[in-house]
Amino acid sequence: MLDARTIDIIKSTIPLLESANTALTEHFYRRMFRDNPELKDVFNLSHQASGRQPAALFSAVLAYAKNIDNPAVLGAAVERIAHKHTGFAIQPAQYDIVGHHLLETIRELAPDAATPEVIDAWAQAYGVLAGIFIGREEQLYRANESKTGGWRGTRAFVVKEKQAESEQITSFLLAPADGGPVADYRPGQYLSLHLDAPELVHKEYRQYSLCQAPNGRDYRIAVKREPGGTASNFLHDRIQVGDTLRVLPPAGDFFMDVAADTPVVLISGGVGQTPMRAMLDQLLRQGHPAPIHWLHACENGTQHAFGKDTRARRQAHANLDTHVWYRAPAATDLPAEDFDALGLMDLQAVKDSIHLDDAHYYFCGPLPFMAMVKETLAGWGIADERLHYEMFGPHQQL
Ligand SMILES: Cc1cc2nc3c(=O)[nH]c(=O)nc-3n(C[C@H](O)[C@H](O)[C@H](O)COP(=O)(O)OP(=O)(O)OC[C@H]3O[C@@H](n4cnc5c(N)ncnc54)[C@H](O)[C@@H]3O)c2cc1C
Ligand code: HEM
Known part of the structure; x- marks a missing residue:
């Protein structure tokens, strides 16, 4: 738990965060990819180019600072982010890298405001949040592993069917290469593919919503070809029936949960x-x-x-x-x-x-x-x- 003094210091930095806005997280990602280029194999770089991921991270950091005395109100956001992280196989050790670059970003962008007290308060606050994510993500990894047909990390799946569903959308039916069952999921959840091939500049994680009800045997996804898109064109053009894809377990906080009498x-x-x-x-x-x-x-x-x-x-x-x-x-x-x-x-x-x-x-x-x-x-x-x-x-x- 953070003490009252630390909470006050975090709150006092809110105007600073607001004035920096997404320049904060853009700087953070720039320095992180410079010093830890291996993370280019983890992050979706088109979400960096579009600015959407720096914006998502900034919103999360600001919301955390604003609710630092009652982080429980951020429960739904934490749940969504933790699910997203499991779709990128995020590991506890990576939190140290992110924490380091966040603190250095504050130092570099606001050298006058970044007193040792401020840096210490943010280090503590980051540590608490990282602990929450690490704990929740481990729960999700374990839950996926312990389900019937479940697993941890990536698992090889063979493309059993590839079918054009429209001019731009093609569906892929995936079944485990080991012949075993597949874990159930909640309709609305997505799979993450981990793509690695010589023609790809980086390894790529991409999410695709499961588009059939769970059946214990296989998964179906449907992929739209995006003009200039790395993964979708790779899947459309290169992946054929019989090919193998590496797949992370289903994830996502968007799922249907209704009673029988609910329209x-x-x-x-x-x-x-x-x-x-x-x-x-x-x-x-x-x-x-x-x-x-x-x-x-x-x-x-x-x-x-x-x-x-x-x-x-x-x-x-x-x-x-x-x-x-x-x-x-x-x-x-x-x-x-x-x-x-x-x-x-x-x-x-x-x-x-x-x-x-x-x-x-x-x-x-x-x-x-x-x-x-x-x-x-x-x-x-x-x-x-x-x-x-x-x-x-x-x-x-x-
Ligand atoms: C939860 C979730 C579920 C999803 N479900 C589905 C689904 O069911 N079906 C589906 O088709 N998609 C789905 N998606 C989207 C999917 O994950 C991919 O984002 C999508 O396939 C595009 O990936 P890509 O690699 O082909 O394109 P990317 O390479 O990521 O590029 C995306 C766009 O950005 C542009 N771009 C890339 N780099 C740059 C740059 N440097 N500068 C300017 N522009 C750039 C590209 O030209 C392209 O138009 C889902 C995403 C999420 C998060
Ligand atoms: C407390 C620390 C962290 C916070 C607040 C945070 C916040 C976020 C947020 C808000 C998103 C977007 C979620 C969404 O779209 O629903 C996200 C996605 C992501 N995070 Fe984190 N994160 C943290 C730590 C980490 C760490 C340690 C890593 C590992 C290097 C990481 C890697 C990613 C990746 C790869 C994505 C997906 C990016 C994309 O889709 O482009 N995050 N995170």
Whole structure:
């Protein structure tokens, strides 16, 4: 525990942190990658280039300083970050490296303010937070290891199927090379692939949401080809049926957790449908009796992954209602079998069917799309506890 004096000192540095803003974490990452270049094989460097990871780290550091006298309020954020860390196989010894560079960053950016007292207070505060993460991450590693079909670290998986689901999205069915079972997961969670190949400049960890309900045998992911993207193009172009991928156990704090009588509304844009597919699969397999709504938006039929499957499921399940928007349908999309409306997703147009007492809403897609969904649902008065979303990149508050 931190003493009152240390807490006061940390609080006194809040204006300093705020004035530095993300320059703080950008400096931190620059010096860390300079002195510990081996970490370029750990971090996602495109999230550095986009500034999203420095922004996510800055928000976390600032939130910690602001809640230093009551860190329990950061529980949900700690849980999300710990899960994310396990998807990069983060180890306790790496906390010393990060701690060192954080303290040196404070010294270098604010030489006058960084008195020995301030540095000591931040060293203590960092130590407490690092201890919380290390403890929680170890729990997650152990839980993954002790599950039936579970493991620790990476495990070799063989690609059993590779299937184009749309022009840009391809799914991969992965089964363990050792022939054993695979651990269950909670629909909404993701796998991390650890990619290492001569044509990759660095080793890369990438997360992909599991897109089918758990079955104990195999995992399915669906990957969108990103223009200029390292991992997605590698997976699309290089990885074939029979190839082996190194995989970390499922992780993530975004998962469906509803009672049988809870209506569920799944809302996705583009490849953001992957975690929703696992949820839908699970709900339908369980015979979820309450209403289920699937809302999806994409460009047109050529970009609409799993469209036929969604239609087949709607036809087979009376309590499943689906609504699909195509922004710009192609001539080949007519007759309109797989979409219901033109243009961008318009939640107001379906408000009567999806604004349900006690429903839980799960959504995922591009950032502006999720911001729209969050704003609309919150505007209808839906409480935060019923809104759940996943970000395909470093976390940002919506
Ligand atoms: C929890 C989670 C779940 C996810 N689930 C899925 C999923 O189910 N399906 C899916 O397809 N994706 C998913 N993702 C996203 C996925 O992890 C990858 O981020 C995505 O595949 C892109 O990776 P990439 O290596 O191809 O692209 P990257 O190489 O990471 O590049 C991403 C973009 O940044 C640009 N870029 C890279 N470096 C630079 C630079 N130096 N300067 C400027 N621009 C640059 C690239 O051109 C590209 O457009 C998920 C992510 C998370 C965090
Ligand atoms: C107390 C110390 C730490 C804090 C506060 C912290 C904070 C964060 C935050 C906020 C994120 C983004 C989470 C999200 O997107 O949901 C993150 C991701 C990550 N962290 Fe940490 N972290 C800490 C320690 C470490 C350590 C020791 C390492 C190991 C070198 C590490 C490696 C990573 C990696 C690789 C990611 C993913 C980056 C990406 O997606 O680009 N972190 N961390």
